């Protein structure tokens with residue numbers, strides 16, 4: 517009886533975890549002629565995504581991958597986004613890229629680890645994804661093979677698949693009645709492209725973002741860095757920052773008290789957010805002022821209590 521139940525359970529898990537059939541890939545024909553307007557829109561979108569700096573290793577070529585990303589689960593290495601046909605995105609179709617970004621599944625059917633924030637990019641529009649790929653295709657190809665992750669069992673693809681099946685919520689953001697366009701634009705930027713929450717929201721069991729603590733700060737953000745509370749809570753968040761404070765910060769990395777920001781935040785500003793239009797930065801500020809304030813004092817481990 518018990519054995520039977522175990523067998524059914526094991527079988528169930530095995531079926532649940534079976535690889536998804538790879539989408540039939542159209543034969544790689546001649547590369548589409550680059551559309552300069554799409555390339556420049558795509559470059560802007562890449563900036564809005566923080567410049568994708570996680571894909572640039574300190575000593576490596578821009579966007580050629582290989583950067584170690586330390587997480588509580590192990591070290592994962594980012595991949596090559598340049599159009600090298602063998603080691604980068606050279607032979608990816610638009611459909612491949614859209615599926616990777618929106619569903620977390622590669623062209624050959626392998627599942628990605630959520631250290632790649634497809635959990636946010638899933639909300640991007642197909643048009644924006646096509647433009648982003650058009651820009652990536654315009655880069656100089658760099659040959660740089662992927663490095664294997666150093667995460668024990670959690671580096672196995674089957675772990676990525678289990679995670680995706682259990683926790684991933686795909687799909688675009690809906691429209692919220694009564695909210696102005698600028699707010700919707702800000703939400704799209706924050707929640708889809710700029711993926712602020714991937715660093716600023718604490719993660720619970722299995723590395724899942726804690727929805728109740730959205731943007732309320734994470735002690736162990738990527739690369740082990742502390743990412744502060746950016747909800748509008750007066751005491752523990754950025755409730756005292758004005759909108760111009762926030763847009764100035766996203767342009768320069770300077771906080772209202774004159775301090776400059778460090779680490780990953782300074783990278784995503786320099787290679788990304790600083791290049792956004794005033795209108796887009798204003799929309800980000802408008803949206804951030806509207807998220808529920810969460811009282812959550814984020815402190816580095818070992819720092820004194822209140």
Ligand code: HEC
Pocket residue numbers: 566705706710711712713714715716737738741742743744745746753754765771776777778779780781782784789800804
């Ligand atoms: C790759 C991770 C990452 C992403 C993406 C990211 N941040 Fe940050 N952010 C950080 C880290 C780490 C810090 C702390 C930097 C420091 O200590 O100087 C920080 C600091 C900040 C601060 C300073 C808060 C304070 O109290 O000092 C603000 C504001 C901020 N981020 C807003 C944003 C917004 C808005 C976005 C999206 C548009 C964003 N961040 C995206 C990692 C990130």
